[in-house]
Amino acid sequence: MNKNANHSIKCTVDECKHHCCGENYCSLSCVSIGTHEPDPTICQCVDCESFVRSDGNCK
């Protein structure tokens, strides 16, 4: 299992396959951030595009 916390990427989305199970960090070395809006104005307009739904191993 690839679960080494990258302490440069904080994340609380534990439904993601790349989330570190017991810690609120991502396990990837790099993530892609993007937007689904044509003119983003608030943080809710911005997405982690590296998200992959967890298979449930950490839950």
Ligand code: SF4
């Ligand atoms: S890929 Fe994105 S959503 Fe998934 S754990 Fe990493 S930062 Fe969080």
